Amino acid sequence: MRKKIKSGVYFLIIPSLTYFLHEVFHWLAYLFYGIDAFLTLNGIQLPEAQLILTKEQQLIIYGSGVLFTFSQGILAYYLLLKRANKIAYISLLSVFILRFAAELLNFAHPSDEGKISLALGLPQHFISFFVVGLLAILVYRTVRHQNYSFLKVLGEMILVLLTIYLYSLLP
Numbered sequence: 001m002r003k004k005i006k007s008g009v010y011f012l013i014i015p016s017l018t019y020f021l022h023e024v025f026h027w028l029a030y031l032f033y034g035i036d037a038f039l040t041l042n043g044i045q046l047p048e049a050q051l052i053l054t055k056e057q058q059l060i061i062y063g064s065g066v067l068f069t070f071s072q073g074i075l076a077y078y079l080l081l082k083r084a085n086k087i088a089y090i091s092l093l094s095v096f097i098l099r100f101a102a103e104l105l106n107f108a109h110p111s112d113e114g115k116i117s118l119a120l121g122l123p124q125h126f127i128s129f130f131v132v133g134l135l136a137i138l139v140y141r142t143v144r145h146q147n148y149s150f151l152k153v154l155g156e157m158i159l160v161l162l163t164i165y166l167y168s169l170l171p
Contacts, residue, residue, distance in 0.1 A: 015094040015163040029064040058119040
């Protein structure tokens with residue numbers, strides 16, 4: 001019973017922390033350029049004035065969060081190659097689901113990866129497909145390596161998605 005409670009807490013904390021730290025890295029990039037941005041629990045509030053960013057600024061600001069989460073996924077995968085680790089596993093799922101959800105939203109409004117693609121003069125979904133595709137491969141290889149059942153992984157992905165969604169509703 002204790003193990004299930006501990007695991008449940010991990011499924012609440014790790015996806016939320018992944019989301020928050022993703023936003024922290026965007027915020028730090030804004031500060032690096034001297035842009036007066038305000039960090040909230042689930043995003044960045046920018047000054048009221050229309051903000052015009054150079055291509056370099058767009059790449060750094062939008063790329064900072066993506067690079068952080070992608071690096072988190074790579075590190076989690078590396079740790080999982082050595083041995084089963086619940087925190088690393090949930091971390092990898094969190095990164096994958098966060099970027100996958102961003103890609104779905106990218107169809108309505110450019111996500112971070114969409115903005116990076118556009119700044120580079122590429123099709124809007126190019127970077128996103130690349131990032132999500134690589135993370136999907138890491139998740140797939142982890143699931144096979146750890147011999148997890150499809151239904152278990154699907155349920156855990158839904159739990160991570162639900163946590164990220166609920167976290168995104170915070171003020």
